[in-house]
Amino acid sequence: MSRATPPVVLVFAGTDPTGGAGLTADVLTLASLGCHAAAAVTAVTAQDTSGIKQYSCVDTELIIAQARAVLEDMPVAAFKIGMLGSSAVASAVASIVEDYPDIPLIVDPVQSSGRGDALTDDMLDGALRSLIFPQATLITPNSLEARKLAPSGDTLDACAQELLSLGTEYVLITGTHENTPQVIHRLYGNMRLIETFVFERLPGSYHGSGCTLASACAASLAHGLDPVNAVGEALQYTWETLKHSFRSGMGQHLPNRLYWAWEMDEPESGEG
Secondary structure (H helix, E strand, O other), rough: OOOOOOOEEEEEEEEOOOOOOOOHHHHHHHHHOOOOOEEEEEEEEOOOOOOEEEEEEEEEEHHHHHHHHHOOOOOEEEEEEEOOOOOOHHHHHHHHHHHOOOEHHHEOOEEOOOOOOOOOOOOOEEEEHHHHHHOEEEEOOEHHHHEEEEEEOOOOHHHHHHHHHOOOEEEEEEEOOOOEEEEEEEEEEEEEEEEEEEOOOOOOOOOEEEEEEHHHHHHHHHHHHHHHHHHHHHHHHHHHHHHHHHHHOOEEEEEEHHHOOOOOOOOOOOOO
């Protein structure tokens, strides 16, 4: 019996020894949504569920070699970019994806850990704006990242317009960090607001939610969904992973990317 080959998503991301964020989060999300995750490791981190302790970027030649090995062997259906860590790494990754303009590119412009620890060098924002965003199909900044990456914008709508003007096709600004009763996510494209997605605000904070969302978007696009439906499906999936999250460490909760496979209820007890 033959089986269909799952779409391949090539992820550029850093490692996380807790398994809550970074590359492990990407792999779990993509597998959960029916994709095969291939990976080019961009950085190695020492972190726990509370924050970053240390990180080191991978040599750019090795990053390129990792990606080329995959691209010359597998039919990649989407790219997902997470932690880059430095402008040099951003330049290396940009040089790879520019050779494949027909492959959707989803960018999670990681700026910091959930606690706020910086995960960039001083020049990375400029490299993202000039090298990565012009090639992107979709970027998924949270509201704090959007304001940092589009500093001339005085509102989130203005930030989105500035980011779109750099060349990316779609911008999804997530609203978790905003002081609103519900979480409001806004999708922009063609220099306008396209769709608003409203979700119940869940208690607590989560380690790796941004990684999960961007990878879920990549999975949906890899399966052939149009961008608006891909974002909607990805947001719903991510919300479910947060709703079913668990706390393994002493810091943030971890999204349960395989929530659908868990027995969420206690098994019924039988007699005798």
